[in-house]
Amino acid sequence: MTSHITSRGGEAVRVRRADARDAKRLTRLVRSSRAYEGPYADMVAGYRVGPDYIEAHEVHAAVGADGRVLGFYALLLVPPELDLMFVADEAQGLGIGRLLIAHMTDRARAAGLERVRVVSHPPAEGFYRSVGAIRVGTARANPPAVRWDRPELEIPIPVG
Numbered sequence: 001m002t003s004h005i006t007s008r009g010g011e012a013v014r015v016r017r018a019d020a021r022d023a024k025r026l027t028r029l030v031r032s033s034r035a036y037e038g039p040y041a042d043m044v045a046g047y048r049v050g051p052d053y054i055e056a057h058e059v060h061a062a063v064g065a066d067g068r069v070l071g072f073y074a075l076l077l078v079p080p081e082l083d084l085m086f087v088a089d090e091a092q093g094l095g096i097g098r099l100l101i102a103h104m105t106d107r108a109r110a111a112g113l114e115r116v117r118v119v120s121h122p123p124a125e126g127f128y129r130s131v132g133a134i135r136v137g138t139a140r141a142n143p144p145a146v147r148w149d150r151p152e153l154e155i156p157i158p159v160g
Contacts, residue, residue, distance in 0.1 A: 011064050013096065015103045018059040018072060020051030025069045026061070026086075034089045035123060043146060049074075049084070057083070058107055062096050071096045073104050080108065081117040082155070101131045101155070108157045118153045125151040132156065 018026065026049040030036075036044045053059070058075040071087035082104060087096045108116050119139045120128050129135070133153040141148050 011094075013062050013064055013070060013099060015060050015062050015099060018054050018061045020054055022059075022061055022069065022072075023049055023051045023054055026054070026059070026072050029069060029072065029086050029088055030084070032089070033086055035121060039148070040121070042144075058111075059084075060100070060103055060107070062087075062091075062100055064091075070094075071100055073100045075104050075107055075116065077111055077113070079117065080111075080113045080115065081119075097127060098131060105155065105157055108155075109160055113157050115157055116155045118155060120151045120153055122148065122150060125153070128153050128155070 027047065030044050030047050030049060033044065049059075053074070058077065059072060060075075061072040062070045064070050069088070070091040072084070073082060073086075074084040075081075076083045085097070085100060085104075087100070104116070118128055118133055120133075125135070128151075133155045135151055136154050137152040139150045139152045
């Protein structure tokens with residue numbers, strides 16, 4: 001399944017299944033995200049999106065016409081959770097996040113899921129709410145890996 005859109009910048013973007021060759025690019029996108037600067041930097045400093053992770057899960061990448069990875073998500077099917085979602089800093093505000101959520105919703109529906117859990121990076125909660133997520137609780141800090149509480153949300157998956 002591939003989705004196509006034209007972003008606000010006029011660039012054609014497609015969403016495709018990531019493969020092992022994307023591991024370094026996805027890892028670089030996570031580690032360089034400005035959303036994780038300052039107090040959040042420790043969380044992604046050593047983070048790695050490995051080929052084994054990509055092969056084991058529903059990992060999909062938004063790719064520009066020039067082949068640049070503009071963002072990606074990872075959907076875990078059991079239990080249903082949006083484990084990762086990142087949009088490249090230079091692609092923020094172009095509709096890439098919404099495209100990824102729409103694609104993830106289609107994949108979740110195809111898998112028969114009714115809802116997808118999201119434990120959000122605190123600054124991203126507003127984005128998730130804007131795409132229909134509902135706050136259901138708080139995931140408590142788990143030092144040393146995560147030193148802050150995070151919003152726990154659910155994205156309802158409408159029936160086809």
